[in-house]
Amino acid sequence: MTLCFHSVVKPYTLFSQFDFNRYTRNPNFTTRFLIQDYSNNLSRNRHRRFKPSIRVVEHGTGVLSPTDDGTEVSIGSQVPDSDDGVLQGLVDVVEEDAGSAPASVLAEKFVKKKASPSEEDGDDSRFKLRNGREVFEEKAYLVGVARKDESEELFSIEESLKELAQLADTAGLMVVDSTYQKLSTPNPKTYIGSGKVAEIKTAINAYGVETVIFDDELSPGQLRNLEKAFGGNVRVCDRTALILDIFDQRAATREASLQVALAQMEYQLPRLTKMWTHLERQSGGKVKGMGEKQIEVDKRILRTQIGILRKDLESVRKHRKQYRTRRLSVPMPVVSLVGYTNAGKSTLLNQLTGADVLAEDRLFATLDPTTRRVQMKNGKEFLLTDTVGFIQKLPTTLVAAFRATLEEISESSLLVHVIDISHPLAEQQIDAVEKVLSELDASSIPKLMVWNKIDKANNPEELKLKAKDLEDTICISALEGSGLDEFCNAVQEKLKDSMVWVEALVPFDKGELLSTIHQVGIHRKWDTGERTRSSSFRKAFDTDETNMRNTISYFFGR
Numbered sequence: 001m002t003l004c005f006h007s008v009v010k011p012y013t014l015f016s017q018f019d020f021n022r023y024t025r026n027p028n029f030t031t032r033f034l035i036q037d038y039s040n041n042l043s044r045n046r047h048r049r050f051k052p053s054i055r056v057v058e059h060g061t062g063v064l065s066p067t068d069d070g071t072e073v074s075i076g077s078q079v080p081d082s083d084d085g086v087l088q089g090l091v092d093v094v095e096e097d098a099g100s101a102p103a104s105v106l107a108e109k110f111v112k113k114k115a116s117p118s119e120e121d122g123d124d125s126r127f128k129l130r131n132g133r134e135v136f137e138e139k140a141y142l143v144g145v146a147r148k149d150e151s152e153e154l155f156s157i158e159e160s161l162k163e164l165a166q167l168a169d170t171a172g173l174m175v176v177d178s179t180y181q182k183l184s185t186p187n188p189k190t191y192i193g194s195g196k197v198a199e200i201k202t203a204i205n206a207y208g209v210e211t212v213i214f215d216d217e218l219s220p221g222q223l224r225n226l227e228k229a230f231g232g233n234v235r236v237c238d239r240t241a242l243i244l245d246i247f248d249q250r251a252a253t254r255e256a257s258l259q260v261a262l263a264q265m266e267y268q269l270p271r272l273t274k275m276w277t278h279l280e281r282q283s284g285g286k287v288k289g290m291g292e293k294q295i296e297v298d299k300r301i302l303r304t305q306i307g308i309l310r311k312d313l314e315s316v317r318k319h320r321k322q323y324r325t326r327r328l329s330v331p332m333p334v335v336s337l338v339g340y341t342n343a344g345k346s347t348l349l350n351q352l353t354g355a356d357v358l359a360e361d362r363l364f365a366t367l368d369p370t371t372r373r374v375q376m377k378n379g380k381e382f383l384l385t386d387t388v389g390f391i392q393k394l395p396t397t398l399v400a401a402f403r404a405t406l407e408e409i410s411e412s413s414l415l416v417h418v419i420d421i422s423h424p425l426a427e428q429q430i431d432a433v434e435k436v437l438s439e440l441d442a443s444s445i446p447k448l449m450v451w452n453k454i455d456k457a458n459n460p461e462e463l464k465l466k467a468k469d470l471e472d473t474i475c476i477s478a479l480e481g482s483g484l485d486e487f488c489n490a491v492q493e494k495l496k497d498s499m500v501w502v503e504a505l506v507p508f509d510k511g512e513l514l515s516t517i518h519q520v521g522i523h524r525k526w527d528t529g530e531r532t533r534s535s536s537f538r539k540a541f542d543t544d545e546t547n548m549r550n551t552i553s554y555f556f557g558r
């Protein structure tokens with residue numbers, strides 16, 4: 001009888017041949033699993049005396065492991081019987097067998113404790129709708145490094161990790177915990193020290209962590225070493241990859257998709273490793289170097305794709321330029337909304353123009369620029385552009401890839417810097433935005449500071465008084481629509497900074513020009529008594545006898 005039982009047991013190596021990575025990346029993996037419990041085919045006595053054998057099958061589609069046969073995995077005594085020998089759910093792997101049985105170790109990731117009905121519900125509830133797609137909420141663990149000299153950092157490590165958690169939530173992950181280490185500089189091999197790596201490994205096992213996210217961009221070497229240290233089943237990624245992932249989920253237009261794809265490929269290129277190491281594994285290590293060759297092939301393919309994407313983006317850029325040139329032929333100032341992500345830029349655009357841009361309490365809701373005409377109560381008009389928000393540690397690959405979009409900002413007449421003044425880190429966010437603006441060579445463009453979400457602030461009256469004392473700062477609530485008239489007046493006032501004074505003769509028979517000028521510029525009637533006129537202007541006017549009736553300050557654009 002004993003021999004008969006062993007005939008269904010396959011060697012442990014079956015599990016090691018199994019491409020676990022492929023399936024760990026499938027978010028449905030855990031919930032779709034059924035565990036076949038062969039112990040039901042044996043008598044109760046045998047169940048007690050021998051380790052039962054199980055096999056892993058995918059729900060409805062047959063066997064997932066390399067053969068139809070089972071692999072021996074030690075399971076806990078609480079394994080319940082099921083009528084058909086197929087146990088739906090998860091079983092426990094006995095820890096003490098993990099060392100001696102490689103199959104148990106590998107299976108541990110997928111073969112978990114039998115969940116109680118409520119836990120099973122919880123697993124189901126880990127499927128979340130994100131950006132119109134159903135995603136499985138992977139369990140994520142966050143890791144950061146606090147520089148010993150923190151004065152150079154805009155955000156403290158706790159603040160930065162809190163923001164990373166928000167990013168993870170936006171990407172559809174479930175953050176289970178976080179940790180950080182104080183270092184003068186990150187460890188070049190593993191970003192954090194070996195003690196911290198061990199601590200995180202323990203946390204991974206305790207929480208069943210599926211993804212570890214690092215708060216800074218990791219080098220390809222660090223990424224590789226950490227993946228090795230944590231074991232192949234845990235995905236390691238960094239802040240940059242997470243932001244790229246969010247952008248990828250959000251990209252709704254061809255332009256945005258192209259830009260994100262380019263940024264992703266440029267990020268991936270130096271990190272292309274391991275993807276093909278399974279070739280060496282499958283051939284029993286006989287063709288060493290085969291994987292390496294394949295990496296070279298992959299890199300070449302990726303470089304070719306990057307080239308194609310760049311070309312495509314160039315045509316997008318040209319199209320954008322043509323559109324902007326056309327727009328400039330209508331002399332109307334362009335005002336761009338800039339600011340930290342989630343500050344309320346799109347809400348403000350919607351309020352002022354009746355546009356229907358997506359505005360929601362998540363990071364990076366907007367990727368594509370939207371421009372709308374704003375007509376003020378006094379009949380004057382300007383164009384208002386809403387665009388992608390910024391964040392601290394914005395990946396450089398992303399800034400480079402989004403050049404076409406960001407050119408909108410650097411070619412504006414006025415920047416409206418929208419700030420969520422109710423945010424505890426408002427000041428740091430302002431600095432982070434200023435940093436990106438200087439990278440875009442946009443620091444010299446006139447700027448209006450808008451303290452938004454005043455309705456949400458603890459001390460709105462105090463803030464309003466403070467704003468009055470500051471130059472070019474106004475308070476609004478884009479959500480409630482308060483302060484919008486003041487906003488428009490302030491924009492008009494600030495636009496004067498980018499206007500060019502023109503002295504012109506307007507003949508009587510071209511009088512209709514004045515209405516256009518009224519719309520887009522400032523027109524002053526000649527008044528001999530006005531002291532503000534420059535002497536050169538007075539001279540110009542005085543020398544003209546009959547034709548000139550008006551002098552115009554006219555918007556020329558930048």
Ligand SMILES: Nc1nc2c(ncn2[C@@H]2O[C@H](COP(=O)(O)OP(=O)(O)OP(=O)(O)O)[C@@H](O)[C@H]2O)c(=O)[nH]1
Pocket residue numbers: 339340341342343344345346347348358359360361362363364365366367387388389390452453454455456476477478479480
């Ligand atoms: N209480 C309050 N909430 C606001 C105000 N303005 C915007 N919000 C909310 O803040 C969240 C973000 O608003 P968005 O307009 O999407 O912010 P955004 O700056 O466009 O964000 P990104 O597109 O991600 O850069 C939304 O939930 C808005 O409803 C405001 O004045 N008061």
Ligand SMILES: [Mg+2]
Pocket residue numbers: 345346347358359365366387
């Ligand atoms: Mg937005």
